[in-house]
Every structure is written in structure tokens, then in C-alpha cells.
Amino acid sequence: MSDETRKDYRDTVFLPKTDFPMKAGLADAEPKWLARWQGLDFYKRLRAERKAREKFVLHDGPPYANGDMHIGHALNHVLKDMVVRTQTLLGKDAPYVPGWDCHGLPIEWKVEEEYRKKGKNKDEVDPKAFRAECRAYAQNWVDRQREQLKRLGINGDWDNPYLTMDFQAEATIVSELLKVAESGQLYRGAKPVMWSPVEKTALAEAEVEYEDIVxxxxxxxxxxxxxxxxxxxxxxxxxxxxxxxxxxxxxxxxxxxxxxxxxxxxxxxxxxxxxxxxxxxxxxxxxxxxxxxxxxxxxxxxxxxxxxxxxxxxxxxxxxxxxxxxxxxxxxxxxxxxxxxxxxxxxxxxxxxxxxxxxxxxxxxxxxxxxxxxxxxxxxxxxxxxxxxxxxxxxxxxxxxxxxxxxxxxxxxxxxxxxxxxxxxxxxxxxxxxxxxxxxxxxxxxxxxxxxxxxxxxxxxxxxxxxxxxxxxxxxxHSWRSKAKVIFRCTPQWFVPMDKPIEAQGKTLRETAMAEIERVRWVPERGANRIGAMVSGRPDWVLSRQRAWGVPITLFVHRQTGEYLVDADVNARIVAAVRAEGVDAWTGTDPQVFLGDAYKADDYERMGDILDVWFDSGCTHAFVLESGRWPDLRWPADLYLEGSDQHRGWFQSSLLQSCVTRGRAPYDAVVTHGFTLDASGRKMSKSLGNTIDPNKVIGESGADVLRLWALNVDWREDHRIGPEIMRGMTDAYRKIRNTFRYLLGALDGFDEAERIAAADMPELERWVLHRLAQLGDELRGCVNDFDFTRYVTVLQAFCVHDLSAFYFDVRKDSLYCDAVDSPKRRACRTVMDTLFHALTRWFAPVLVFTAEEAWQARFPSEDGSVHLLDWPEIDAAWLDAALGQKWETIRAARESVTEAIEPFRREKTIRSSNEAVVRLPEVAGISAADFAEVSIVSAAEYGGDATVVTRTEAEKCARCWRHTGDVDPATELCVRCTGVTA
The missing domain is CATH 3.90.740.10 (Valyl/Leucyl/Isoleucyl-tRNA synthetase, editing domain)
Incomplete structure (x- = not known):
């Protein structure tokens, strides 16, 4: 009987049904989810629900507030968000307070550029007015970058970020400097330092890059x-x-x-x-x-x-x-x-x-x-x-x-x-x-x-x-800002000595820092050697800069002795003034006000230099983790995470500042990532025209696709991005999305009455639960190792290979055509429900918008969210190594059968594997009939030394389209479908 004359039983088949669209439309959909989370005040709600739980603190390293988010920013913040979200998923209270570095030469240089365009000289402007322009410039970029990072799906305290130019922060930086001074770990001397003749200031090692010249x-x-x-x-x-x-x-x-x-x-x-x-x-x-x-x-x-x-x-x-x-x-x-x-x-x-x-x-x-x-x-x-x-x-x-x-x-x-x-x-x-x-x-x-x-x-x-x-x-x-050559130049500067014993600790700063480097966990491990080599051989820390925009070196130096004044009352007045008025208070206040009645202002010189901006950022642990302004945080941080260049930058300045004032590092672990190169492995440069704008990628493909790229690449090393790579990420995203869509369709109408115990399930379902338990253990290990590339890779592989290409393929017949109350179908739907709960949670830190969309598609709620959930419940009893090995053997045999059928399909002798009959060597642990079901063939027979494929002579069931040999010519249905439709 031809297909055209067969009866139509489509209405009796239980096909998947869902409103979850195949086409994501992320660029349009994601802003709506952001608006929803904002309406729920989601960050504060999460803090309230996690209160009193075990805490995990990632301290955000401050990017400079002087430009749009670039691809390096995007990668860095996705990794941080992944840390925070996975720790939250594990049941911890993992707050995230973003911050920005707002002082220093990069911002001052940009403001000066505007003066130069207008033919003006910065030195002709009142310093206070100039600093106000620097502050306004920084604030503008803070606001712009904040919106761009929020659009990337980063969950944090965006309404209350930390800024190094906040008066409270500036006062803390001053206080930290004065702690160094009070400890005797500060001196003034003339030494050759890296100096930029173009920018007219000393530079830190982290502000210098090396280029080949003649x-x-x-x-x-x-x-x-x-x-x-x-x-x-x-x-x-x-x-x-x-x-x-x-x-x-x-x-x-x-x-x-x-x-x-x-x-x-x-x-x-x-x-x-x-x-x-x-x-x-x-x-x-x-x-x-x-x-x-x-x-x-x-x-x-x-x-x-x-x-x-x-x-x-x-x-x-x-x-x-x-x-x-x-x-x-x-x-x-x-x-x-x-x-x-x-x-x-x-x-x-x-x-x-x-x-x-x-x-x-x-x-x-x-x-x-x-x-x-x-x-x-x-x-x-x-x-x-x-x-x-x-x-x-x-x-x-x-x-x-x-x-x-x-x-x-x-x-x-x-x-x-x-x-x-x-x-x-x-x-x-x-x-x-x-x-x-x-x-x-x-x-x-x-x-x-x-x-x-x-x-x-x-x-x-x-x-x-x-x-x-x-x-x-x-x-x-060269200066990495102006790109001009630098020189070594001997100038009077303020230094922190590396090899002078710290009285309260009994060790030098170098010794303390080296001991902490050995204690701290570095991921990857080579980071310890890198920063260790830098600290072991570095010169004394140059703290002073000869610029206008920054935290002043708030010291009074005696004109006759050259000694700086150490007085707790004077220092307290200085800190209070900066807390009230910001950095302008130092030069805008009569020095006698600071000095009080105990000293004469004429006897002291008020310092005019500013602090190295790395000292600013090195103090962020003090005014963010210790200040009490963010009560959900605590000192020290569990983790710092930045690019590998920060071994000579923020990691090191934070280490040194904390070691000299507190005797230990402000972090217990450090994770570093490499740099993003173009598709050919070249450094990105506007002049080469090979940059990738993350904001453009988000606008075209969505933030989830960009997040998937960031977590897919081997980010611990230098890595690549380009149009072809992003097309691959779009395809990978589509496969994950289709997994969610299939699960949602298959689970339409599922309720607890259908649930069946694991012990009563067929072997195939128990194998899926075994794989799920294996996956859960592996993903936990990935989270603990901060191995997010493997986290995403094993999740994707599970969806594509274990589910879509195998389990879903095998069980679609039972799912579509078995009776609603059949044990096999109930077991399948029970497993799919378990899969849905696990996969939405596990993917939530990666695809933050898509996971929420999938969750809400099944469990719509005005105030619910997948991001409020904990790690899925995995029964340890599901692990069954013997069962796992057995089904790996079965899958291998199935793949050999598929390969044997493929030539017949190409020749159109067999249009579907359901039309094939296979004879093959016995597969241990499974009957030929069950193997036929697993391989989706008409029939399977054991015997012989090789796989032999022939075309079935059996009629096809008009409902399930299987060639089972038991089709009733009158109804055109197989025995199973006859019973279901009766």
C-alpha cells in the first residue's frame, strides 16, 4: 500500500508541543529579560535569599573608565560572572560588586587631548577645575560601560558599584598610605625610574610595554x-x-x-x-x-x-x-x-x-x-x-x-x-x-x-x-598609553622598600610577599612562577607621580630635616577632610588646619605629587571588602580574576599593599586568562582593522552567543575570535537551544503522577541517570577547578552526543507512540523531567537569558527564576559503572550498524533505518529485539562475523512508521499502535 493511500493517524501521535521558539531572536529578547530582572530587583533579592549561607567573594578588579567595553572586557566579565553564578548554584552566597579605576594618567591624558585640540594648555587651567573635568570624564565612561556590561548579562550590584574616585575610596587610599608611612615603610629618595617624557611622569612597570625599534x-x-x-x-x-x-x-x-x-x-x-x-x-x-x-x-x-x-x-x-x-x-x-x-x-x-x-x-x-x-x-x-x-x-x-x-x-x-x-x-x-x-x-x-x-x-x-x-x-x-618611548630618569620620588624589615612582622616586604605567593592558589599554576619571578627581582615600589588627577601623597616634610611628619591626630584630620571633600581637600585646605596647634606650617612642605594609580587599585580590597559599605562582602577575597598581564599590575600591587599593611595577601586564589587575538592569531589593533566589537556581536547575535564563545575557548591561554569562529558558536548555541526545545515539547503536560522510580526504569533510562550523575560530578570538579572551558564542553557534548544523537533518537518512538501510561514512556518522561531540571540549572551560568527563557516556558512565574535555584539533586545511587560500560559497548555496536546502513541510504535502496534488517555478531547484554529498537531498524539478528544489511519485507505501520512484521492489513497498524488507539 502506498503512503498516499494510507490512513492518517497523526492526531493519535503524542508529538512534542511547546511555545518555546526554535528561532531565538536573542538580540530582541534579551533586553526584555534584563528589564524583568531589574523590575524584580533581582540582585538584592538573591542577596536576601542567600543570607547566612556560606560566602564566596570574588573581588572585581577595576577596569579603567575611559572607553567602551572591548572584547577583553567582555571575556573577563563573563568569566567573573561564571564564577559568581556557579558558586551561587552550589548554594553559596556569592555577591558581586563591580568597580572602576578612575584616577591616573589614562583619564588625565584624554582630558588633555581635548585641551590640545582646542589649542589650550592644561597648565593654564585651575587644577581643581581640571580635576573636575577628569572626574566628569570618568563618570561618563563608568555609566556607559555599566550599561554595556549589564547588557552582557552580568549580575551584580550595578546601582552601587565602587569607584576609586568616590570620596570614601579616596579617603581610604589616603589612610592606607598613611599606614605605610606610620610603619616606617616609606622613604623619599632619588632613583632612576621609568619616565615618560611625553606624559611627563614616572611610570610603573605595569604601564610599560616593549616594542621592537631601531x-x-x-x-x-x-x-x-x-x-x-x-x-x-x-x-x-x-x-x-x-x-x-x-x-x-x-x-x-x-x-x-x-x-x-x-x-x-x-x-x-x-x-x-x-x-x-x-x-x-x-x-x-x-x-x-x-x-x-x-x-x-x-x-x-x-x-x-x-x-x-x-x-x-x-x-x-x-x-x-x-x-x-x-x-x-x-x-x-x-x-x-x-x-x-x-x-x-x-x-x-x-x-x-x-x-x-x-x-x-x-x-x-x-x-x-x-x-x-x-x-x-x-x-x-x-x-x-x-x-x-x-x-x-x-x-x-x-x-x-x-x-x-x-x-x-x-x-x-x-x-x-x-x-x-x-x-x-x-x-x-x-x-x-x-x-x-x-x-x-x-x-x-x-x-x-x-x-x-x-x-x-x-x-x-x-x-x-x-x-x-x-x-x-x-x-x-614604551608607555602603553601614549605609545612613546620611555627613559630611565633619576628624580626625587617616594618609595616603599622591598628589603627593609617591617617591624610588626619581622620580615621584609619581599619576604612576606614571596611567602604569600607560595600560599595562594594560582590557576593556572604557572602564575605563581610568573609573579614570583617579578616580585623576587623587583626594585623598590615607586609610589609618586607628577600629575594632577589622582590621590595626593598627603605628607608634610620638615624643611630642615627632610623627615616626613608622623602624627595620628594630623593624619586623622587629613583623612576626614578627604572623606568630606575628596582629593581637592589636600591642596584646598590651609595646611595649618591639618597641622593643628602642635606644628607650624612654615616649618613643613606640603607634598604636591600624587600616588601611583596602582597603589589606588591595590587598596580596593580595603575600601570595598572592609569598609562596611557592602556588608555582603568580607576580607580577604576568595578570588581575584584578571588577565595574565596583572601579575605585574593589580595582582602585584594588591599583594604588596596588603602585605605591607596587613602581613598577607588580600586573596586566597587567583585565576588568570590570556588575551583575545583575531582569527589569524594576531594582536587586535584598530590600525589593522581586525578588532571585534562585543557590543556589535551582542546587537546581532545576542549576549548568550558571545558568552558561549567566552566560555568555550581555551581562555587560560591566548585565544581567538573572528566571524567564522562566531558562526561556529551560533551553530553550537542552536544545538543547545534545540535540546531545551525538545525537552519542553516532550514534557508537555507532565505531572508528578507520571513519575516512576529509577529502580523501575528500563536500562536505557537508568543509563541516562548514570550519565547524569557522572556529569554532575565532573561539572562540580570543573567549578572547583575554575575549568569553565571543560564545563561548557562536557555539557555541550552531553546534549549533542548522549541526548540528541542517541537517547532522544532512540526514545522518540516510545515518546510519540506508546500509550500514555506505558511504563517505558513514563520512565522516559521522568528522565526528561530530571534532565530539564539539571540542564537548565547547569546552563544558567553560561546562557543566562536562554536558561531563564526555557525555565519560564515550563514554569511561568511573575517572580520566579532559574537563577534562584541550587545545584540539581543528583542521587549518588544512579552511578553504575558496570551499566555505563555495558551501554558504551551497545552504543559502539549501534554506530557500526548505522555506518553499515549508510551506503544503502545514499543509493536510496533504503530510505530510513526503519527499513533495514541487520545481521551482526552478538552484542553482549542486550537481546536482538531490544538492539533493533536501540538501532532503530526493522529487525536485528545475531550471528556471523560481520554486519550484513538487507531491506525488510515487512509492512510499515501507518501510525508509528515502523516495519515490525505485525501490521494488521485492515487497520494498517502494528499491534502496539492498535492497542494505543483502541
Whole structure:
């Protein structure tokens, strides 16, 4: 009988029925769910319902309030939301208070840009008015980012976030600084620090990024005037540098005590160079000069031309002279530096001079001719000093020392009584009164340093330049904000010492921090090694910045002793004023008000620097977790979660700040993620046009699809995103959504009267419960390990492979065609109900909108929510390893049967597996009839060594479409369907 003439039994089939749409329409639907949650005041309601439960606190690291949400923000906040929601799902009270970093250079720089566009100078604006503009700028971006993050489905206390520019926060930051000061772990000194000439401020390591550049490399000769080794007098010590601008500030030469040195004849001069590096030096000299000199490289390699040879330690007591001394002893014209000019005290960066400056650095003696005094700088002897840092990796084996511009230089010179001279101003120019190149620069300008620039030209005139070429490729630090090169610059700054014992703890800050790094849980584990390496070798923490927008360093320094004032009453007045008026209170209040009757304002200098913004963010644990403003929080945090760059940023500043004031880290665990790259693995850049705007993705595909991507990628490493990747995520989302839709349709009308005990279920249902119990254990492990990629992966695999491709496929016949009260159908619907309750909960932290939509589709409620529920109840008795292994074997056999049928389907010999009869080797533990049902074939027979497929001769049931061999020609129904429709 043909299909066209068969009777229509469709009305008797129990097909799935649901209003849950196949097409999600997330971009339009999600805002409606957000509005619903807002109407329920959902965050507060969740806090009320979780009150008194075990607490889990993730402390939000503050992003900068200076731009739209980018893909890195989106990934980071989805991960945080996943932590909070999964901990909530486990039954804990997991509050989330978002925050923003509002002070510092990024915001100040943007406000300055607006001034520059209008042709204005920031320095002409009243500082209070300027800070008000910075505050308004930050608030604007806080408001914009807040709405964007809310749209991403992040659940948090959005009505009450923390801002570092809140007066309460600013007062706490001041209080934390004063705690450091009171403990004696604060000092003022001049050290070389990373300095941005463009931004005119010191930078923290976290504010610096390294880029490859090409610099001018120079070989400069310093004539040796005195030495215990007579052969060296009149010879020239050769130094090599890629920062020619530091030569005008040279004060000594360093040698390696164990390095072997030799004299090399070159064009009538004797050059002192490391024996190991002579070939490289010769190559540079010959390449630049075009001359062969007294000795060719080949001849030198055969031992010709060698004169004095000795170890670096033999050079002790040797003295050289600066090459520019030749010009200062002659009437040759100099470039700049001929006028009085400003002293360092008037420098553009506004920094206070070194408390114990050298005569050259301060220049306060009006009776002395400044030009003569500064010219004398270039005439004084340059001693040879032993330096353990000198190597033979490159250069000449001799290093010129400029204590103003290098940490090794500074420490070595300081140990030998040589002080910095503060010749380079905050804008990168030499002081106007500097004898050589005064008022010129900027020192980061390639042309200024180039072979034809003034430095090389003057050195050449003085006879000190041996070689110069603008061809040296290397990595160099840049400000990550302005993208301009930075320099090491010695300026007076405030520091927290890393190696001074903290009296209350008996250990140094470095020791305490290293012990805490070992205690804290790091995910992934390599994070401990990364931050440990940074902390173990880091210099003292530079706290001061020379800018306007930030928390001031609220210290009074005695004008005579240089000591800062430590007085609890004074400090209390300062903190109270900042709490009432914000940072403007520091400069806007008469200092005598702070000092009270105990001190005279004329005796003290009020500091004008601001705090490193990393100190601000490092204090967030204090004013967020401890202040009481957010009573649901507590100190310390269970978890910090940020990008891996924060090992040198927020993780470290929080660690150091908390260790110096509290003796421990403010967190017990730290999770880090990598960076998002484009589909080709390149760093995202607006100039490359390869950025992905998360707001656009949300507007087109929905936030749930973006969330699924964020939790699907291997986010612990650098990972990728692109149009093709997002299309894959859309397909993955669709499969999950179809799982919900199928369950909702299959469960239409389900009630408790249908429920059947697990012990009374068929094996297939018990296997599903076994898999569900396995999945529950695995997902709990994922939550505890913060392994969200695996969490999502195993959930997706369960839906696609275990359910859609297997269980749903096998049981759709029973679900659609068995009698309503048949045990098998009741067992199937009971399991599906269990699946629905589990999957909606487990997916709720991932697909926050879709899970809510599915839950409400089945359990509509004005105030109910899937996000108020706990982890699904899983009976441990469901686990059955033997049953699980048995059904894995059955599934493997089923797959082999499907593969065997496929060629017949392609040839259209068999249109459906229901038309197939299979003969195959026996499958242990299941009858042939039951295996036929599992494989969805007409019949199965055991026997033989291979699977054989033939087409059935049995008629098809007009209701269930199965070829069972028991169809009644009169009714066209099989025995089962006859009974159901009777």
C-alpha cells in the first residue's frame, strides 16, 4: 500500500508541543529579560535569599573608565560572572560588586587631548577645575560601560558599584598610605625610574610595554689619563651604547672584574676593549669608517697587533676623561647651554629636587659662575669602577655610567660617592643651563640621537666618536598609553622598600610577599612562577607621580630635616577632610588646619605629587571588602580574576599593599586568562582593522552567543575570535537551544503522577541517570577547578552526543507512540523531567537569558527564576559503572550498524533505518529485539562475523512508521499502535 493511500493517524501521535521558539531572536529578547530582572530587583533579592549561607567573594578588579567595553572586557566579565553564578548554584552566597579605576594618567591624558585640540594648555587651567573635568570624564565612561556590561548579562550590584574616585575610596587610599608611612615603610629618595617624557611622569612597570625599534649605536672613546698600568695611559677606553643621549650625563666607566681586556691598535690610537668582543668592535669600526685601520680583522684573528692584555680587576684605579673635555678646554663652539636657565627646582615635571642634591644638580650658589661650574662637570675625572653586571654579550665589555639614567649605574656610582646631576628635564630636554646641549632634546627623538644629530656631531668634533650607525634593532620600553618611548630618569620620588624589615612582622616586604605567593592558589599554576619571578627581582615600589588627577601623597616634610611628619591626630584630620571633600581637600585646605596647634606650617612642605594609580587599585580590597559599605562582602577575597598581564599590575600591587599593611595577601586564589587575538592569531589593533566589537556581536547575535564563545575557548591561554569562529558558536548555541526545545515539547503536560522510580526504569533510562550523575560530578570538579572551558564542553557534548544523537533518537518512538501510561514512556518522561531540571540549572551560568527563557516556558512565574535555584539533586545511587560500560559497548555496536546502513541510504535502496534488517555478531547484554529498537531498524539478528544489511519485507505501520512484521492489513497498524488507539 502506498503512503498516499494510507490512513492518517497523526492526531493519535503524542508529538512534542511547546511555545518555546526554535528561532531565538536573542538580540530582541534579551533586553526584555534584563528589564524583568531589574523590575524584580533581582540582585538584592538573591542577596536576601542567600543570607547566612556560606560566602564566596570574588573581588572585581577595576577596569579603567575611559572607553567602551572591548572584547577583553567582555571575556573577563563573563568569566567573573561564571564564577559568581556557579558558586551561587552550589548554594553559596556569592555577591558581586563591580568597580572602576578612575584616577591616573589614562583619564588625565584624554582630558588633555581635548585641551590640545582646542589649542589650550592644561597648565593654564585651575587644577581643581581640571580635576573636575577628569572626574566628569570618568563618570561618563563608568555609566556607559555599566550599561554595556549589564547588557552582557552580568549580575551584580550595578546601582552601587565602587569607584576609586568616590570620596570614601579616596579617603581610604589616603589612610592606607598613611599606614605605610606610620610603619616606617616609606622613604623619599632619588632613583632612576621609568619616565615618560611625553606624559611627563614616572611610570610603573605595569604601564610599560616593549616594542621592537631601531636605534643608533655608537662606540665612543674615553682617553685614559691615569692608570697603575703604564701601557694604558694615553689609550682610549671604548664604550658602546644605544642611548647616545646618556653620554652627556656620563660620570664613570664600569668594567667586569673577570673579563679579559686587550689593547687594539686603530688608526694611531690604542683602544681598550674586551678580548672576546674585539671582532665585533672591528666590524663596526670598519663598516662605519670604510677604513681598514692598523689591523684587519683577519690579521687580528691570527694574533697580530695585540699589545697589553689583562683582567678587568687590573683596571682598578684607572681614570679617564670625558671626550667632551676636549671642547671645554678649547674655544670651539658648543650647542646650547650658554645661559643661566632654570635649575632642577623649576623643572617642567614639578618634582621636588633631590633632598641632598649635588652642586651640579641644585645650583643654588648665586656667586658661582654657573656656566663655568657646569663646564667643569665635563673636565672632572671619570673613574673605572668594578661592575658585576658588565658582560661580554654585546658592546665592548666596558660600560659608561650615567647614574641619572640606569639602575645599575645609579647603585654603582652611589657606592663610590657619585651623585646624579638631574640634567634631563621631565619633558626629555636637557636643562637650559646644562653646559652641553642645554635646552635641547627631546632625548627620545631618533634624529637627535642619530649619526647626524647634535650628540654624535659634537662627539665627532671632540674626537671621541669612533662609530655611529642607525641600524641596531632591539626591544625597547614604551608607555602603553601614549605609545612613546620611555627613559630611565633619576628624580626625587617616594618609595616603599622591598628589603627593609617591617617591624610588626619581622620580615621584609619581599619576604612576606614571596611567602604569600607560595600560599595562594594560582590557576593556572604557572602564575605563581610568573609573579614570583617579578616580585623576587623587583626594585623598590615607586609610589609618586607628577600629575594632577589622582590621590595626593598627603605628607608634610620638615624643611630642615627632610623627615616626613608622623602624627595620628594630623593624619586623622587629613583623612576626614578627604572623606568630606575628596582629593581637592589636600591642596584646598590651609595646611595649618591639618597641622593643628602642635606644628607650624612654615616649618613643613606640603607634598604636591600624587600616588601611583596602582597603589589606588591595590587598596580596593580595603575600601570595598572592609569598609562596611557592602556588608555582603568580607576580607580577604576568595578570588581575584584578571588577565595574565596583572601579575605585574593589580595582582602585584594588591599583594604588596596588603602585605605591607596587613602581613598577607588580600586573596586566597587567583585565576588568570590570556588575551583575545583575531582569527589569524594576531594582536587586535584598530590600525589593522581586525578588532571585534562585543557590543556589535551582542546587537546581532545576542549576549548568550558571545558568552558561549567566552566560555568555550581555551581562555587560560591566548585565544581567538573572528566571524567564522562566531558562526561556529551560533551553530553550537542552536544545538543547545534545540535540546531545551525538545525537552519542553516532550514534557508537555507532565505531572508528578507520571513519575516512576529509577529502580523501575528500563536500562536505557537508568543509563541516562548514570550519565547524569557522572556529569554532575565532573561539572562540580570543573567549578572547583575554575575549568569553565571543560564545563561548557562536557555539557555541550552531553546534549549533542548522549541526548540528541542517541537517547532522544532512540526514545522518540516510545515518546510519540506508546500509550500514555506505558511504563517505558513514563520512565522516559521522568528522565526528561530530571534532565530539564539539571540542564537548565547547569546552563544558567553560561546562557543566562536562554536558561531563564526555557525555565519560564515550563514554569511561568511573575517572580520566579532559574537563577534562584541550587545545584540539581543528583542521587549518588544512579552511578553504575558496570551499566555505563555495558551501554558504551551497545552504543559502539549501534554506530557500526548505522555506518553499515549508510551506503544503502545514499543509493536510496533504503530510505530510513526503519527499513533495514541487520545481521551482526552478538552484542553482549542486550537481546536482538531490544538492539533493533536501540538501532532503530526493522529487525536485528545475531550471528556471523560481520554486519550484513538487507531491506525488510515487512509492512510499515501507518501510525508509528515502523516495519515490525505485525501490521494488521485492515487497520494498517502494528499491534502496539492498535492497542494505543483502541
Amino acid at each position: 636605534s643608533t649605536q655608537v662606540d665612543v672613546a674615553f682617553e685614559i689619563t691615569e692608570s697603575p698600568i703604564t701601557e694604558l695611559v694615553g689609550a682610549y677606553a671604548v664604550i658602546w651604547t644605544t642611548t647616545p643621549w646618556t653620554v652627556p650625563v656620563n660620570q664613570a666607566l664600569a668594567y667586569g672584574p673577570d673579563i679579559e681586556y686587550e689593547i687594539l691598535p686603530w688608526n694611531g690610537k690604542k683602544l681598550l676593549i674586551s678580548k672576546e668582543l674585539i671582532p665585533g668592535v672591528l666590524e663596526r669600526l670598519m663598516a662605519v669608517s670604510g677604513q681598514i685601520g692598523d689591523v684587519t680583522l683577519t690579521a687580528y684573528g691570527h694574533g697580530q697587533g695585540k699589545q697589553w692584555t689583562g683582567k678587568g680587576s687590573d683596571l682598578a684605579g684607572t681614570i679617564a676623561r670625558h671626550p667632551m673635555a676636549n671642547l671645554f678646554e678649547s674655544p670651539l663652539p658648543l650647542r646650547g647651554g650658554v645661559g643661566g636657565g632654570a635649575s632642577p627646582a623649576d623643572s617642567a615635571d614639578g618634582a621636588t629636587p633631590h633632598p641632598n642634591p649635588s652642586p651640579e644638580g641644585e645650583g643654588r650658589e648665586p656667586a658661582i659662575d654657573r656656566q663655568s661650574m657646569l663646564a667643569e662637570f665635563f673636565l672632572r675625572p671619570r673613574p673605572f669602577l668594578p661592575g658585576d653586571f658588565v658582560t661580554t654579550e654585546s658592546g665592548t665589555g666596558l660600560v659608561h655610567m650615567a647614574p641619572d639614567h640606569g639602575e645599575d649605574d645609579f647603585l654603582l656610582c652611589k657606592a663610590h660617592g657619585i651623585d646624579p646631576v638631574f640634567a634631563v628635564e621631565g619633558d626629555g630636554k636637557y636643562r637650559a643651563d646644562w653646559a652641553w646641549l642645554g635646552g635641547q632634546g627631546s632625548v627620545i627623538n631618533p634624529k637627535f640621537n642619530g649619526p647626524e644629530g647634535p650628540i654624535c656631531s659634537d662627539l665627532k668634533t671632540a674626537g671621541g666618536l669612533l662609530a655611529a650607525s642607525a641600524d641596531y634593532s632591539h626591544s625597547y620600553p
